[in-house]
Amino acid sequence: MRAIAYTQTGPSSVLDLVERDLPEPGPGEVRVRVVVSGVNPTDWKARAGGRPGTPTPFPEVVPNQDGAGVVDAVGAGVTALSAGDRVWLFLAAHQRPTGTAQEFTVLPAERVVRLPDAAGFEVGASLGVPAMTAHRALTVHEGGPTRLAPGALDGRTVLVAGGAGAVGHAAIQLARWAGATVITTASSPEKAALATAAGAHHAVDYRQDDAAHAIRAVAPDGIDLVVEVFPARNAELNSRVVANHASIAVYATDGGGEMTLDVRHHFSLNVRYQFLLLYTVGAEALAAAAEDVSRAVGDGALEVGEAAGLPLTRFPLDRTADAHDAVEAGTVGKVLIEVAEG
Incomplete structure (x- = not known):
């Protein structure tokens, strides 16, 4: 699978397009085929580090906390989600080496939330951190x-x-x-x-x-x-x-x-x-937010796009560096990376 990764902190030029093996979900984990990855200021700041050359938290890091896609496989003990479910993701890279800037990502099931049927993947990828x-x-x-x-x-x-x-x-x-x-x-x-x-x-x-x-x-x-x-x-x-x-x-x-x-x-x-x-707000606050946000999405209250007040700027996966630069430059609206077709 294709992934964007970096092995040292610094400017967006440290991001490389690489080929990696398909990850397998462990107990309590879910593998998601990522359709859209969302970029937040925290993503480029984590990549930049406190200063260029600051050690990365893992030998290799795939950036981006937010995204949306389709459940591809579930690990042992996961019962609330099934292959084929449309989902949105949050904190995908928090204390983990891989985020959503890749074709498939594995993360704990509690960070994977069903996306209401009426919502597009661009909505799902715009939730998460914001x-x-x-x-x-x-x-x-x-x-x-x-x-x-x-x-x-x-x-x-x-x-x-x-x-x-x-x-x-x-x-x-x-x-x-x-x-x-x-x-x-x-x-x-x-x-x-x-x-x-x-x-x-x-x-x-x-x-x-x-x-x-x-x-x-x-x-x-x-x-x-x-x-x-x-x-x-x-x-x-x-x-x-x-x-x-x-x-x-x-x-x-x-x-x-x-x-x-x-x-x-x-x-x-x-x-x-x-x-x-x-x-650091804790699991209870995150779970409450995920549930309430999904309900709001289901009610059509969290629309995106210029008509809804949040212009979208899109990049393909191989231009993730440009997406990070756009967020760092203060692009108005939401910057998204189109990883795959929905």
């Missing part, structure tokens, strides 16, 4: 909910920072599906249009001096939950718009790894900052 991160961000408020479903966020107002990004896009869609009023911030009219297409009720240019006023105009009682990708840059804006007992869920450090907070102001509002990293 949708599950968004799910976690929307379920950390002290007043709940801990699970998402239609009506779970009724009466809540959610602010999604960077609504044109993959996580922001999923957060908008999931929050809207769960009944929230959704406000998003964006840096351009084009990105605001994408966030609106995803389902945001209101889009605000965060660069405007009156951004807080614009948010308060549509949420006079304040924001209940912030899904935050730029914690340092947006700390002041968030402090001006959050409601009493608000939660600010931080899933990335874009814009700086340190921030300054007015402790007294946040103290008076009982504000909670919740930091989250998908790789």
Whole structure:
């Protein structure tokens, strides 16, 4: 089978197209014929390492955490999945040497989720890290909910920072599906249009001096939950718009790894900052996210493509290096690798 692999960290040029034997699933594992592989910022960052030449965690690594395809074989003890099932994958390369940038991949059955019949493989490959991160961000408020479903966020107002990004896009869609009023911030009219297409009720240019006023105009009682990708840059804006007992869920450090907070102001509002990293949230949170995300997909709530606010950029498997470079360069939307025909 064809696979993309690297044996040392560094720029995308370390990625090579190689031929490897078909892997066999062990007990509790599933082999999937990958149709589409999804690329996330974590994929190119892991490949790049802390600095070029940093040792890889395994002698050879196949990148990419997310993907979608068809179950090809199951190992002993696997009963919930069968050959022929259409599935989406998450954390395929987490603490494992092989991800989804290959024609077949083997991973634990708990990281393989049935893909609803109405959803295409491009939807399945766009879930994983973005949708599950968004799910976690929307379920950390002290007043709940801990699970998402239609009506779970009724009466809540959610602010999604960077609504044109993959996580922001999923957060908008999931929050809207769960009944929230959704406000998003964006840096351009084009990105605001994408966030609106995803389902945001209101889009605000965060660069405007009156951004807080614009948010308060549509949420006079304040924001209940912030899904935050730029914690340092947006700390002041968030402090001006959050409601009493608000939660600010931080899933990335874009814009700086340190921030300054007015402790007294946040103290008076009982504000909670919740930091989250998908790789360490634990099995229970991952299982809950996978189940709820699949239900949202089945309801048609997590569509992709430009009309749904998430433009798709596609590459063939042998151009995985270009796909990584596109994500590193900040390509708007979702970058996918077409591994095989569906």
